[in-house]
Amino acid sequence: MFGLKRKKDVKSSKNFYITSPIFYPNANLHLGHAYTMTVCDILARYHKVIGEEVYFLTGADENTGKVVKAAFEQNKDVGVFLDEISKGFENLFSRLNISYSQFIRTSDKERHWPGAIALWKKLTEAGDIYPGTYSGLYCSGCESFYTEKDLIDGKCSIHLSVPEKIEEKNYFFKLSKYTSVIKEKIEKGELNIIPDSRRNEVLALLGRGLDDVSFSRPIKNVPHGIPVPGDSEQVIYVWCDALVNYISALGFGEGEDALFEKFWPADLHVLGKDILRFHAAIWPAMLLSAKISLPKNLLIHGFITSGGHKMSKSIGNVINPIDLIDEYGADAVRYYFTREISPFDDGDMTKEKFKEAYNANLSNGLGNLASRIMKMAETYLPTPTPIPTSSFPEEFTKHLDNFDIQKAADFIWSEISRLDESIQKTEPFKLVKVDEKRGQEEIKNLVIGLSRIAHMVGLILPETADKILKAIKENKMFSSSLFPRKD
Ligand code: ME8
DSSP states (O other): OOOOOOSOOOOOSOEEEEEEEEEOTTSOOOHHHHHHHHHHHHHHHHHHHTTOEEEEEEEEOOSSHHHHHHHHHTTOOHHHHHHHHHHHHHHHHHHTTOOOSEEEETTOTTTTHHHHHHHHHHHHHTTOEEEEEEEEEEETTTTEEEOGGGSBTTBOTTTOOOOEEEEEEEEEEOGGGGHHHHHHHHHTTSSEEESHHHHHHHHHHHHTOOOOEEOEEETTTOTTSOEETTEEEEEEOHHHHHTTHHHHTTTTTSSOOHHHHHHOSOSEEEEEGGGHHIIIIIHHHHHHHTTOOOOSEEEEEOOEEETTEEOOTTTTOOOOHHHHHHHHOHHHHHHHHHHSSOTTSOEEOOHHHHHHHIIIIIIIIIIHHHHHHHHHHHHHOSSOOOOOOOOOOHHHHHHHHTTOHHHHHHHHHHHHHHHHHHHHHHOHHHHHHHOHHHHHHHHHHHHHHHHHHHHHHTTTOHHHHHHHHHHHHHTOOOSSOSSOOOO
């Protein structure tokens, strides 16, 4: 999984570099995080299957006060705490069949720090870093300063807590200088923001103008941060540290940057709506200042809500994805994320809705269809059906090229219904008894149809697709139900 190539690679016909956000390791990941990763994974698998060389980056955002606080509360050394949490992240990704290429940790002094330091130096050389005093309302949950107008009833809208008033020496980044260039790049689609509603939100924000932002913290507040070059009293603040992961992981700033040369600019950053401003304004401004190309696409997803609230570690309404995987299997969780939630909006999830969708569309839908077809194949076909190679249908790829994984899943389920209807219409299990040859032809066609569905569904339900393709190859019924009904 950590197949880091350090030699100069020949550029393949097309590369696809996709990133997830890097997660705060102050607690285990919840369903919202599993959602982000599943969206990334489906798109990464799609680009791999269509022949592109994919690099899929994920990781942990470790240099934060949240982590120090969490380790302290559990009476653990910060390093030990981080190692345990990172193992938990990777365990979840493995249970969910997430096909990532690298897991970057921002506490990694060899892999990440040189990139953050190199970028800071570039911003300084460009004359875009200057010292100042910051005073503001700070939400430690968001690790962000807010103005009064950002708050609802004086509270952070995400953490529902009153921010603290803080005054301190900081270095600032001249974000204001880049407002109009970024706006122009977004308008021209050079930095494409999906969906349009989020693009418009960013354009409105840029239209109002951006203030310069604080880019460092006193070291006494964040002892685990990356030191500011030339000032031992300050550490690089969270965004100039965290956002840099997208290039430090590729070797930027390390002297060995073959991966950077090969994969940057990123084809797609996937992120939730709460960190849009950082990715659509601060990150592009940093890259422009450092004269580095901008990422091509930002896909902004909504929140998985539970009872109408964002599922959040701070609010405490989290569902543990591992429990759901234990009960239903990874594919069922991936199915719900893909088909039952729009990638562009919030989606609510309750255990009841989950079970209902599972029974209707996996147990009855795909599971039932696959077992009916394979039962006929095993009973009436003497040999396995050869599967012709085929590419994805145009409609399916169109949705995936638009990052609309939900519509792509709808397309698969419409194909499942079509095949179901075709069985009802032709009744090959009856036909084969009166006209063996024609009956067998019908069954073979169904097996081929099922293989096409497996090919597409493999992006979303990789374990199920493997089982279906194996059954087809062996011309055998499944030894157990693909999706046992839950009552
Ligand atoms: O924001 N539903 O980390 P994080 C959907 N370290 N997505 C959710 C969610 C929910 N209920 N809750 C969180 C950070 N997310 C920073 C990122 S990137 C350079 C630094 C998403 O662990 C959230 O929107 O708080 C974000 O995209 C990701 O999970 C990580 O959240």
